[in-house]
Amino acid sequence: MDPFADPDPYRRLTSEAIVLAGGGTAILLQLAHPAVAAGVARHSDFAVAPMRRLWGTLDFVTAITFGKADERAFVTRLVTSQHGRVNGEDAAGRRYDANDPEAQRWVAATLCWSAMRAHRRAFGRRTAGDADAIVRGFGALATSLGMPASLWPQSAREFDRYFRDTLGHLEITADARRARDELFTARNVSWWLRALMPLATRLAVDLLPVEIAAAYGHPHTHVSRFQAALGWAPLVLANRTLPRAVRILPSRIVPARLRQRIRLLETRASRPDTPATAH
Template sequence: MSSEQSPPAPPAEHQPSEAFRKFAAEGVVLAGGGTAILLQLAHPQVAAGVANHSNFADAPMRRLWGTLEFVTAEAFGNQTEQQFVRRRVNAQHARVQGLDEHQQRYDANNPHDQWWVAATLCWSAIRAYRRVYGRRSLTANDLDAIVRDFGRMGTGLRMPAASWPQTAAEFDRKFAAQLVALEVGDAARFAKAELFAARHAAWWLRAIMPFATRIAVSLLPPHLAAAYGHPQTRASRFIANLCWIPVVLAGRILPRTVRTLPATLVLNRVRTRAATRR
């Protein structure tokens, strides 16, 4: 792989935009993964589904791995690999049903909930990318293409295509409107504590969790960060900036072959699993 290449493109009929492929291949977008999960947990129905059907204490990376495999397959996989990750995710979602802490029914196949999950991935990835490369690193056309391709991924989760914005400006307006309705309840705080404690994970993963927490919380809107117990003060912003230094340096100094290595490794993992149907 040359220094300017991304992981291999899928066949033309399934190929997302070049802007999205270049964007999704960069390892720094992974820095938005924790933020996306916290935003998802701030949605009461999504929080209930995660809290009642995920085990962050024993497998804190399982949800993130599943998300990485899905996004990578949609961006770079062929039709077989895309169908494999879609079937697996949809099968998992079929079991996620019940009542939240307010006795409201949740269902992972609810189109509104699916929209929110896809939207948090899109918003958090763009925030992380711009945190490393600057706000002008993505043109208006790039942002529109990236938003549209995240919507295409959402339809793979059975989200109605018509519900997804076609421009970044429209997406920002709709996302901002959804932020108002969020609520960081007990289920969200419990799931967040389990995720970042990683009590039963490997020692090295537990060791980096304070760093991962700072990164994740720093991208949140301030009122949500405070609701999770991380008010944004001058000291907390200073610490967050220190945590971002190695991420920014890695994104700006490392050659592209290294920066895109996570996407390449995840794609290879998906291809192996799709070939063996695991």
């Protein structure tokens, strides 16, 4: 069965291209967690290669959701290996560890929340049953990295309660602000991507909870909401008029790219005179 034709609400939502519009929001929410921001600041090449980080996230989410067993195993090993090096103390002496189950839960929660917000912007609210299924589906992202399944909410109501409670403990640190600036400056990407960053920034901030947007220095105002509405308008129109086969094309491209990468690594690993890693 074609996984992209699966009627499961989680798979249908995550296959839609519109959820990519929530990517910037998810990153800002992740950075608002001091432990995550410290890990990014001290161990990530985020500022040097933001698109590589984006592709890595897309590879992981798509493989866990739609991939075959070997593809899921590949991305899980890759991310687990990277996370194993991310630990230490931040400037305030607080410990951080990418393998901390609470940090993994928050990262998965930001992806869930941002994807649902972006999708709702284009297609409206979901039924309670669909929302529950979507929340449970996103739990697989965190549990695949070792988070105990018992930590993940099993309903949209539980998720919303966890999300709101966590917001009260977030902090926009200096690490978070530096990473935010690098993200939106986009100095190391193609010119056409830099040209899109003002719009991407506006959409990312628009989806943020009001208190987090204000903490980043981007308060929600009537003017900012109007500007965001202008940015969303063509995206909403396109997603409501284009057939689903077109809307999910990006999700079909990622698995094909991932399979090509796995084949390349396998080929290199079979040759003792060549490196076994690819970038």
